[in-house]
Amino acid sequence: MELLIEKIKNEGIVLSSSVLKVDSFLNHQVDPQLMLEIGKEFAERFAHCGITKILTIESSGIAPAVMTGLQLNVPVVFARKRKSLTLVNNLITASVYSFTKEETSEISVSNQYISENDKVLIIDDFLANGRASLGLADIASKAKASIAGIGIVIEKGFQDGGSLLRDKGYRVESLAIIDSLNDGLVSFEQQTTETKVELTR
């Protein structure tokens, strides 16, 4: 998605050879106009799939998920990472290991909001090792819902999450795929144009 790639080129900060900071539009401050375009793009890619619900995980998945739900006119459910005061009964849970944080957390969704009648589109901001998406897929499976696919805003193609999910048979649609972050450079997987930019900030 050209608009997103431009945004990453202009505002992304390479923190290391494996981490890209995009706090100015996705992970802290949110660019609503860009999120709207992202929602339109996911809605277009997953049109005619019979999606009844978007499933994401707090916190950074929520903005792109809501915009996608708006376009597809379906509700958006976000898995919680922390225990909620009001969400205590009838929880569907899954364990998610984070390689970044080196810890396992339990994510949960109420069984009120996802059921066997649902066809779910999973949305997340980043795809690194794929554990968050797998956890969401696990929750959808436990609810006996079907999974139409997984929409990712930024996939780090040099980490194994993409192949892990695709090898399991999931349709994964990523709007920007990063080939590498070596030497402070962001290389994007060839989509419409070859792009290699130096991010110096």
Ligand code: G4P
């Ligand atoms: P995985 O789900 O693909 O296995 O990824 P991992 O556990 O490694 O990622 C843990 C957190 O770090 C997730 O956010 C994920 O989105 C984020 N993350 C992974 N790689 C990058 C990166 O290169 N840049 C940025 N900006 N984030 C990355 P989280 O902790 O759940 O945060 P949030 O959703 O609450 O913002």
